[in-house]
Amino acid sequence: MKTAERILLISLDLFNHHGEPNVSSVDIANELEISPGNLYYHFKGKELIISALFDLYQREMSKILTAPNKDKLNVEDFFYYLLLILQVSHKFLFLYRNPAEISEKYPQVSRSFQRVLASKQKTYATCIQSFAKQGLFVGDSNHQQQMVELLGLITTQSPNYHQLLGRDINDGDYMYQSLATILFSLAPYFNIEQEVFHSLTQLIDNQYAAPSDRQT
Structure with a gap:
């Protein structure tokens, strides 16, 4: 599975269980065990993750x-x-x-x-x-x-x-x-x-x- 797909899957799970306002980009990176910079390379901000999920x-x-x-x-x-x-x-x-x-x-x-x-x-x-x-x-x-x-x-x-x-x-x-x-x-x-x-x-x-x- 590509990193971008993993980011979306993990983000969706975190958002669903904790609510979007309670999950930061750092939380997503930590859950994926990747650096915030790597996350930013694929999605330059949480807004783009939300948009992709929608x-x-x-x-x-x-x-x-x-x-x-x-x-x-x-x-x-x-x-x-x-x-x-x-x-x-x-x-x-x-x-x-x-x-x-x-x-x-x-x-x-x-x-x-x-x-x-x-x-x-x-x-x-x-x-x-x-x-x-x-x-x-x-x-x-x-x-x-x-x-x-x-x-x-x-x-x-x-x-x-x-x-x-x-x-x-x-x-x-x-x-x-x-x-x-x-x-x-x-x-x-x-x-x-x-x-x-x-x-x-x-x-x-x-x-x-x-x-x-x-x-x-």
Whole structure:
């Protein structure tokens, strides 16, 4: 593995576990057992490391948000799709520990973050509209918009909420709690069989198995 790649991997791990403000370039160099000068040779400042990590995050998230057939998902696949989004966000958890602070410190990241969030909202809207067309979502356009906002809020701010409650967010359990919150929020508007609802609840409780692992 190239030194630049190692720097990004170690930086990501340190940022995720300790928070970006609590990790200096010297901390990163010490963890890598390289000199600060060697680190500076590859990344001339922590800002460039943050920018490179955000580029990686943006590429991974874009692959999911631009995935085909998201407008034809059934309800179970929709929740698995949400899990994929949460998993990418969790992989780059430091961005979500305090997104407002990250955005203020790194304006370039802030602008890109806004574009990612806009893409998320567009994707959520496409899914909800598809459910409405299929008769699976019962509600007018205002209800649809409120659900899109709710999805954006939960999938973006959930780590902060659970962290403020004193919970360890590094293990990722909050992702499944977030899915459960979304499920019960959507339940009054979902025109689905009770068996499907209970199946989803069980899947989430069991840390939501991937479609290929489901029993047919």
